[in-house]
Amino acid sequence: MSSRNMTILVLLAVGIFIVSNALYVIKETERGVLLRFGEVVNPDISPGLHWKIPFVNNVRKFEGRVxxxxxxxxxxxxxxxxxxxxxxxxxxxxxxxxxxxxxxxxxxxxxxxxxxxxxxxxxxxxxxxxxxxxxxxxxxxxxxxxxxxxxxxxxxxxxxxxxxxxxxxxxxLPPDVSESVYRRMNAEREKEARELRSQGQELAEGIRAAADREVTVIIANAYKESEQIRGQGDALATSIYADAFNQDPEFYSFTRSLRAYQESFQGQGDVLLLKPDSEFFRYLKDSKGGS
Structure with a gap:
């Protein structure tokens, strides 16, 4: 190879080296500063292709993302x-x-x-x-x-x-206080649980007492009402008996005697001791009830 060709190759290599060191790229995700002998000359290089002076300028790139x-x-x-x-x-x-x-x-x-x-x-x-x-x-x-x-x-x-x-x-919490805090929290929760249980028991006792009182009042009112109804029924029955007796007192007496005979002689082994002139035999002696 001739000296001329060698010179051309050397110059070409030097040119490529200079160009490669003179051009640089700042990406969209990067931030960069341009330095000249360590001094900042461009604090905010925009994204894109730029050039610099080789051996004089230097470029520092930083991450621009979060x-x-x-x-x-x-x-x-x-x-x-x-x-x-x-x-x-x-x-x-x-x-x-x-x-x-x-x-x-x-x-x-x-x-x-x-x-x-x-x-x-x-x-x-x-x-x-x-x-x-x-x-x-x-x-x-x-x-x-x-x-x-x-x-x-x-x-x-x-x-x-x-x-x-x-x-x-x-x-x-630090390990040295975690146990004490846990114990204190546990004690507070137990205290709160006891208070809630006490309040629940108090409320339950109140509900039971109110229910028992209401039951007593209901039973008393029902008994009072039943006695009133029973009294009214007895009064009505007495009135009916009195009216029937007043219509035919002799017949009423006769029917009562027959019912007494029937109830007295139901059992086969029953024994009844009476005087012969007792009122009980009034209608057995005389169907008209004569004495």
Missing amino acids: LTVDSQPERFFTQEQKALIVDSYAKFQVSDTAKFYTATNGEEARAAGLLAQRINDGLRNQVAVRSVQEVVSGERDQLMEDITRVLNDVALAELGVRVVDVRVKKID
């Missing part, structure tokens, strides 16, 4: 000085590329570590002004909103990232 930082569970104390183990995570996104590069040197792991520290500090401050009930359920959503707002301001000013959301995955 990232997740998972903090380690930490022990925090509530307003009543009760310890809680809080496990949390946060969603963040690079917003200010220049500040993000300056604060973290463009390292996502370093940014996540710094953000995790600030999350724990924010949670510690928010938990310290709330009770256990408020942290666990009562004001949990409000706590998340407050810490997200405060943390976003701090992270944007110091790290150049925007905090999208902060969430608590789990809240536990």
